[in-house]
Amino acid sequence: MARHPLIGYFVWALLFGALFAWEGLALTYKFADVPTLSATFRVIMRYPFGRWALFALWLWLGWHFFVRGWHFLLRA
Amino acid sequence: MVAGYVLVMGTLGIGLRLARRSARAGAAGTAAVTNPGQPADQTNPAPASAPVATQVPAAPTAPNPPAGVPPAREAHRVTARARRRSMVRLEPGWRRFVIHYLGTAVGGYLLLMVVIIGYYFGISPVAGNFVHSAFTGCALLIGLATPVFIALSWLVERKGWRI
Numbered sequence: 001m002a003r004h005p006l007i008g009y010f011v012w013a014l015l016f017g018a019l020f021a022w023e024g025l026a027l028t029y030k031f032a033d034v035p036t037l038s039a040t041f042r043v044i045m046r047y048p049f050g051r052w053a054l055f056a057l058w059l060w061l062g063w064h065f066f067v068r069g070w071h072f073l074l075r076a
Numbered sequence: 077m078v079a080g081y082v083l084v085m086g087t088l089g090i091g092l093r094l095a096r097r098s099a100r101a102g103a104a105g106t107a108a109v110t111n112p113g114q115p116a117d118q119t120n121p122a123p124a125s126a127p128v129a130t131q132v133p134a135a136p137t138a139p140n141p142p143a144g145v146p147p148a149r150e151a152h153r154v155t156a157r158a159r160r161r162s163m164v165r166l167e168p169g170w171r172r173f174v175i176h177y178l179g180t181a182v183g184g185y186l187l188l189m190v191v192i193i194g195y196y197f198g199i200s201p202v203a204g205n206f207v208h209s210a211f212t213g214c215a216l217l218i219g220l221a222t223p224v225f226i227a228l229s230w231l232v233e234r235k236g237w238r239i
Contacts, residue, residue: 055184067213
């Protein structure tokens with residue numbers, strides 16, 4: 001497995017942490033007019049291009065995590 | 077990772093922009109009910125007994141027609157648009173579901189392929205069979221997910237399953 005500098009992992013952790021913190025804020029302080037992630041996705045899915053983008057994202061995640069680099073178990 | 081990052085951030089950015097725009101449109105709609113020059117939070121209730129002589133029948137115009145467009149033309153345009161939309165929109169049912177799903181799946185697949193090809197040829201040619209794997213792997217995922225999705229939809233809609 002390739003070794004990367006620690007800062008790279010830290011940036012990813014920070015990005016995901018910010019995402020979850022924002023969602024937590026939106027859920028906690030509903031009166032603050034902060035849209036939750038589900039509200040944002042609902043707005044995105046109203047439009048065909050938004051649905052395509054979300055589907056592409058879902059497809060990319062599935063391909064990246066489950067298909068890419070995968071080998072059939074019995075293949076020589 | 078870069079392709080995923082672009083997709084995530086792009087999608088969220090578009091969503092936030094649309095959410096803010098629809099919130100602004102809602103606020104504008106509320107403000108349109110009030111009289112000009114009156115604060116937005118003070119709307120006039122309809123008078124209970126307005127004099128008959130002052131009543132003017134309202135023309136069926138679109139909400140907020142653009143400036144410079146005659147009302148009759150705008151109304152004609154709105155009705156034509158509504159007629160077209162009713163022709164395009166199918167009745168709820170399996171046919172509409174399949175068309176909606178196919179449109180989303182094919183559109184999403186093609187969009188991802190465009191992003192991947194653009195990334196491969198424009199930014200970084202990843203080693204190995206990257207593009208080939210993307211085409212076949214994503215098609216495989218759609219092929220695997222489609223029957224499961226249709227079966228779950230059938231169970232939820234027809235058998236009353238709760239997921």
